Amino acid sequence: MKLKTLTIRNFRQFYGEVSISFSTDEKASVTVIHGENGSGKTSLLNAFKWVLYGTTDFDTNNENLLSEKAIAEAAPNSTIIMSVSLEFDDDGATYTAQREQKFSKGTGLHAESLGQSVPTLTYTDSAGLSHRSSNPGSQLNQILPEDMHSYFFFNGERIEKLAYNSASTQVRDAIKGLMGLNILDRAERQLKNSVVRHFNKEAKEGSTGNLAALFDQQSSLTDRIEEKEEEIKAWKKNQIEIELEIEEIDKRLDSIKAIAEKQKLRRELEAQLDQIKKDKSEESSSLGKYISERGFLAFIDAQLIEVKDYLDQMRIRGEMPSKVKSTFIDDLIELGQCICGQPLEPGSDCVKTLESYKTTIQDNGAEEQFMALFGVMSHLQSERKGLFSNIHESMNRLKDLADRRKDLLGRIDELGEEILGVNDSSELESRRVELKAKSKEFNENCAVGRHQKTGWEDQLNEVEKEIGKEQAKTNQADLSQRRKQLAKEVADTISELHEALAHQVRTELSAKVDGTFQKIMRKDYWAEIDEDFTLKIYKNIEGHGKQAVLEKSTGENQVTSLCFISSIVNSAKEKAKNPGAFQKGGIYPIVMDSPFGALDPEYREKVASFIPALADQVIVMVSKSQWRGEVENELSKRLGKQYTLKYHKPDQESEERFEYTNLEEGFYG
């Protein structure tokens, strides 16, 4: 998608018709729109959202979008038209999206909307043929999905949230959406639900008796598993939203001086608690694995003794062949008496005869086997001793982790009480406590739900085994069964493919984000997108190794988020140039409102230098103070066009009684 022209009519402070052409030049890909606070930069950003999706980010959403001046100047009962039109290129076609809202002028400054806003979409395809879309909303959503919109059209001062831990779902959705992985999710769901159910039904219709009952059980279990999956998803989503709110509360608590230290300590303790949770889970899992592999040793003590005694007896009796006899001969000579009762004097003929047997005895392999078995018996006995000591050690570690957890929970609880007792933070802390309880409840629901689901999945496996035995009684049932099996294999493979692709994309993107991040950050930090798709920043602490950076400034969070957005846009662009079998990528612009506000000069310079290099088209809205200096120096190297928003404030004594904004090409700052 490459933006060409935006035309606004009577939208917010833009009175009459205002048109902006964006630079589409590859080498001069930046369009800068200058404007002071309140001049309409945010309105311009929202004009994109309104024309594409019919919504805005204003607190009042679509109320009060119509220009006050347009209302004031309209004749009573006349119709006022508000519209936004956006011309853009995408995938070889040129599109014009337009949205129009009509109003009827009422009394004073009141105008009533006449129905819903109406979107239209016309386009000229690569063959030069013109079309008018019959489903403009849906088609626009295909070109730039609404939920992806905020990655390309954003308020720079509000994007820091992407760097929060709780934004992992957003990060994962963005990666999947832009890399085209969502289709794998969908394919897997359709195969597992509708397609498998279809073949189940077909198989059931073609069968009778026991098989039909088994298919009923199978369908019922499949439905219960799906329902539980949906429930778990909803709980997880609620939990993520709650975690996001908690992080926002934490940010606000961080800024309260009276409790800043306590809040910092609590964060550290909570991070330690998370680590303990992970360690406990790893320890339990490795203990479980160890017991399942070696646990049998606990129950074979009597057998070990019995077998070892038996082998000893065999050796003493000389029943083992070859070298066992040779040992037996040595024993007899040492004993000084033969089994027939004759004494065996050293150097006597009898002893010489016995010793001569040793040289003629051939090893037939039994000796080796015997010795090996003998060795295994001894080894198992020592392994058995090790089993108890290892289990004991592991249990001690688990107990230690449980003690540390209990201690941390107590300290976190106490800190919470102290924060609650401070006037400025009391309300926020109460809300935090409430949210934490809800989050815990959803987490428990998820755990119980997953447990139930696993039980049903086990039952389903059993039923499917039974079906396997019963099937093939009718041809149709057999055929449907085979088709169902193929559908399941395809679904499972797609699921695995999805995981593998997500891992690959995540790894590549993580490296790209880090590359950009390290160029911009002056601290010795590095960025990673971890396995949970959380964008994390790390540092090295001597003696402690890799440590997550928990406390970042607003500016650092903003830089992190900008690195992520520009890297993902760049990855999508690269994939669009070299599409693979499963990922297509795409060309996306970046439209940023005030992205330099919270940054210091060094970061401004680097953001202005590196971010535009990654995207095909960048539109930046800046105030004079954000533009001057390092931003101007850097962006001027890629500058294609620039405009200035001229705000006209109301002046009761002149004719200008209502505010409006004009747009002028160039910058006259």
Add this chain to the structure above:
Amino acid sequence: MKTPSEVIKAASPEAQSVINKVLKIQQEGKHYRDLPSDLERDFCERIIKVIKDEVKV
């Protein structure tokens, strides 16, 4: 973790053939966050046909 191509190679030839066709169908709806219900039905029916064509006897 297996690479995407290793995952595909490990599947049966029938599954590989169906996966390619299924993903081609899904490409048509790649930009929808929520697939409209008529398109969802259409996709499912087409996938069923792909599988039926693959397993005939």
